[in-house]
Amino acid sequence: MAKPHLGMLLAIPLALGACAATAGNSGSASGPQSTPAAAEGTKPATTDCIDLIRIDRSEVVDDQTILFHMKGGKIWKNTLPYKCPRLGFEKAFSHKTSINRLCSVDTITVLDTSARMPGASCGLGKFEAYTPPPKGEKADKPVTTE
Numbered sequence: 612m613a614k615p616h617l618g619m620l621l622a623i624p625l626a627l628g629a630c631a632a633t634a635g636n637s638g639s640a641s642g643p644q645s646t647p648a649a650a651e652g653t654k655p656a657t658t659d660c661i662d663l664i665r666i667d668r669s670e671v672v673d674d675q676t677i678l679f680h681m682k683g684g685k686i687w688k689n690t691l692p693y694k695c696p697r698l699g700f701e702k703a704f705s706h707k708t709s710i711n712r713l714c715s716v717d718t719i720t721v722l723d724t725s726a727r728m729p730g731a732s733c734g735l736g737k738f739e740a741y742t743p744p745p746k747g748e749k750a751d752k753p754v755t756t757e
Contacts, residue, residue: 656740660714661687673699678741679713688741689715695733697721705729 661679670678674694679687691698698704703722706713715737721730 657737658687659737660712661738663711663713671698671702671704679738686741686743687738689738690736691733692736693733695719695721696731697723698733701730
């Protein structure tokens with residue numbers, strides 16, 4: 612029984628080292644997979660993955676939208692392909708990933724605080740660069756250049 616435990620203790624420093632190495636090699640919050648928009652008026656910059664270590668906080672907007680506020684001020688908007696039941700009400704979720712990045716192929720699980728158990732699991736969408744509207748305006752304005 613001691614061998615699995617020892618193996619886990621050895622795996623943790625390796626995983627942490629991989630996180631630090633990836634964070635050091637990544638020049639931006641999105642990593643090398645981001646696609647900047649070609650010109651103004653076109654689709655905003657998107658990426659498939661964001662680095663977990665760079666996420667400062669997340670903000671659930673509604674059942675289908677999550678804003679990921681990154682260290683350094685950049686914001687990535689994730690629009691889920693389908694509405695995720697109770698996500699907008701609970702405003703809390705968890706995620707599991709085997710790598711140190713959160714990607715569009717990953718799922719989140721709503722944390723149902725009233726039932727004290729996991730809620731619905733839902734797939735993420737692509738991450739889109741986002742600029743909050745000026746105070747007093749409600750419409751969201753995607754970033755068109757980086």
